[in-house]
Amino acid sequence: MKKHQLKVVKIGGKLIENEHDLNLFLEDFTSLEGPKILVHGGGKMATELADKLGYKTTMVDGRRITDANTMDVITMTYAGLINKKIVAKLQALQSNTVGLCGADGKSIISKKRPVKEIDFGFVGDVEEINTHFISSLLVQDITPVFSAISCSKEGQLFNTNADSVAAEIAIAFSSEYETELFFCFEKNGVLQDPSDDTSVVEKLDTVRYQKLLKDGIISEGMLPKLHNCFYALEEGVSKVSLGGPNLLQEDSIHTKILK
Amino acid sequence: MKKHQLKVVKIGGKLIENEHDLNLFLEDFTSLEGPKILVHGGGKMATELADKLGYKTTMVDGRRITDANTMDVITMTYAGLINKKIVAKLQALQSNTVGLCGADGKSIISKKRPVKEIDFGFVGDVEEINTHFISSLLVQDITPVFSAISCSKEGQLFNTNADSVAAEIAIAFSSEYETELFFCFEKNGVLQDPSDDTSVVEKLDTVRYQKLLKDGIISEGMLPKLHNCFYALEEGVSKVSLGGPNLLQEDSIHTKILK
Numbered sequence: 164m165k166k167h168q169l170k171v172v173k174i175g176g177k178l179i180e181n182e183h184d185l186n187l188f189l190e191d192f193t194s195l196e197g198p199k200i201l202v203h204g205g206g207k208m209a210t211e212l213a214d215k216l217g218y219k220t221t222m223v224d225g226r227r228i229t230d231a232n233t234m235d236v237i238t239m240t241y242a243g244l245i246n247k248k249i250v251a252k253l254q255a256l257q258s259n260t261v262g263l264c265g266a267d268g269k270s271i272i273s274k275k276r277p278v279k280e281i282d283f284g285f286v287g288d289v290e291e292i293n294t295h296f297i298s299s300l301l302v303q304d305i306t307p308v309f310s311a312i313s314c315s316k317e318g319q320l321f322n323t324n325a326d327s328v329a330a331e332i333a334i335a336f337s338s339e340y341e342t343e344l345f346f347c348f349e350k351n352g353v354l355q356d357p358s359d360d361t362s363v364v365e366k367l368d369t370v371r372y373q374k375l376l377k378d379g380i381i382s383e384g385m386l387p388k389l390h391n392c393f394y395a396l397e398e399g400v401s402k403v404s405l406g407g408p409n410l411l412q413e414d415s416i417h418t419k420i421l422k
Numbered sequence: 423m424k425k426h427q428l429k430v431v432k433i434g435g436k437l438i439e440n441e442h443d444l445n446l447f448l449e450d451f452t453s454l455e456g457p458k459i460l461v462h463g464g465g466k467m468a469t470e471l472a473d474k475l476g477y478k479t480t481m482v483d484g485r486r487i488t489d490a491n492t493m494d495v496i497t498m499t500y501a502g503l504i505n506k507k508i509v510a511k512l513q514a515l516q517s518n519t520v521g522l523c524g525a526d527g528k529s530i531i532s533k534k535r536p537v538k539e540i541d542f543g544f545v546g547d548v549e550e551i552n553t554h555f556i557s558s559l560l561v562q563d564i565t566p567v568f569s570a571i572s573c574s575k576e577g578q579l580f581n582t583n584a585d586s587v588a589a590e591i592a593i594a595f596s597s598e599y600e601t602e603l604f605f606c607f608e609k610n611g612v613l614q615d616p617s618d619d620t621s622v623v624e625k626l627d628t629v630r631y632q633k634l635l636k637d638g639i640i641s642e643g644m645l646p647k648l649h650n651c652f653y654a655l656e657e658g659v660s661k662v663s664l665g666g667p668n669l670l671q672e673d674s675i676h677t678k679i680l681k
Contacts, residue, residue, distance in 0.1 A: 212498075215475055235503055239471075243502020244494055247571070247579060251525045255577025261527045266510045267520040268564060299562060303555070305527060312506070318514025320506060 169301070169340035170199040172411065173329035176206040177349040179245055184408045186252065188347065191411040193256040198301040198340070200332055201260075201308045204325035205245045209237050225384060229284040229322040237322050238264075241310035250308055260306045265313035266320060268296035271328060273313035273321050287313045287321025289328060292335035330391040330400075337399035344395050344403045346388060351407040352418030353389070357382060361416075363406075368421040369393065392420040428560075428599035429458040431670065432588035435465040436608040438504055443667045445511065447606065450670040452515040457560040457599070459591055460519075460567045463584035464504045468496050484643060488543040488581040496581050497523075500569035509567055519565045524572035525579060527555035530587060532572035532580050546572045546580025548587060551594035589650040589659075596658035603654050603662045605647060610666040611677030612648070616641060620675075622665075627680040628652065651679040 250262040265271025273287030311325035355362040406417025509521040524530025532546030570584035665676025
């Protein structure tokens with residue numbers, strides 16, 4: 164029997180910061196048929212709030228060191244402001260949604276990232292997705308909207324990479340559904356020429372990926388994102404796409420990731 | 423057939439601000455048997471964050487004028503920080519919970535408070551509780567934890583009085599369940615002598631209430647709270663209690679509201 168489809172869509176910080184683009188994106192998201200899940204980050208807004216509150220933001224290799232104050236700021240901005248604004252906007256578009264963080268319904272269980280050279284603080288890596296609870300929403304035609312905060316079994320909130328959250332959710336549902344994973348960010352996909360937004364690599368398989376890596380075309384910031392893309396495909400996700408704010412439109416030019 | 427019981431518990435700002443008291447309270451809450459719902463406010467924390475961000479807080483008759491910046495602050499503190507901290511603490515106590523605001527699952531629909539002498543801004547009064555969605559959590563043994571934010575049918579978030587949210591939820595469920603409503607605040611109940619915390623009026627019916635009012639015993643801050651108590655009883659809630667952080671303990675001294 165053909166499995167039903169489930170779409171998991173991740174939107175990044177820059178798309179969230181631009182209200183006009185966000186509104187257009189959410190209209191596209193609302194038009195997607197069938198069960199779907201939205202995952203959002205919100206990096207810069209947390210940094211701005213931390214600045215205003217006088218909390219220092221420390222980044223190591225593009226990753227945020229999350230002390231207790233920073234975790235509070237992240238909880239306020241991601242699970243509070245951004246999450247509820249998106250939920251309210253989607254309700255206004257007649258899309259019934261529930262905003263969640265990983266602590267809600269034990270939906271995203273994680274453990275603290277092990278301390279090696281660096282202690283990232285309250286940063287967690289996903290251990291388990293509670294598909295049972297999330298499914299109980301999907302069967303009611305309710306769309307879950309996740310902020311990238313997870314929770315340990317012991318009840319500690321953890322800052323978690325939003326790309327990884329989206330990938331792990333799509334993977335966890337891939338035995339039950341034919342899952343499609345969409346990463347929407349500020350560029351139209353992987354670019355052959357990083358300075359030319361029209362030079363989109365439309366199909367990226369591992370061979371081409373290795374070549375682009377060797378040629379130095381893939382920027383460092385793209386590495387973890389593309390790692391998540393290939394990892395998701397390997398772990399059972401049917402389709403992975405990477406593109407700009409219009410990625411969900413049928414005629415969008417974007418990068419399709421292939422095994 | 424005897425109906426099942428449902429307990430709706432509201433906790434106020436001062437209890438939330440004291441981590442030690444909050445932890446003890448949440449242990450009591452976890453021990454409550456049967457389906458239950460928690461509703462929380464968080465007034466002072468929002469004011470403190472607004473101060474730090476340089477937003478002016480304007481109160482009229484003890485009520486907050488909620489402009490767009492204030493609504494953002496409330497969304498961050500109530501639906502973000504406080505809500506998710508409580509959810510994580512309850513998960514740590516093995517109580518499976520989901521933190522919600524009224525926009526989530528269209529659970530608390532409100533409309534903007536009509537402008538008479540004062541425009542309260544983004545302040546809403548409850549119109550409808552979505553018992554169908556909330557029940558779908560209760561039947562999974564999941565405890566909903568509500569921040570006092572509601573949402574209009576048009577998708578506008580509104581700051582809403584937490585006592586009213588708790589009362590309206592208890593009323594909405596009273597045809598399906600035998601509902602009990604608990605208001606936990608910083609005093610042990612209605613006090614005969616406001617300066618003596620042991621002078622608790624253990625039973626308060628409308629006759630006694632009118633007498634206390636006439637004698638000037640009821641402070642102005644207590645009026646809306648007691649209004650909600652009597653209103654809930656009139657509208658079908660079976661039992662209403664008012665007391666301190668230990669209200670949920672069986673031997674607590676508190677005020678029982680009677681018709």
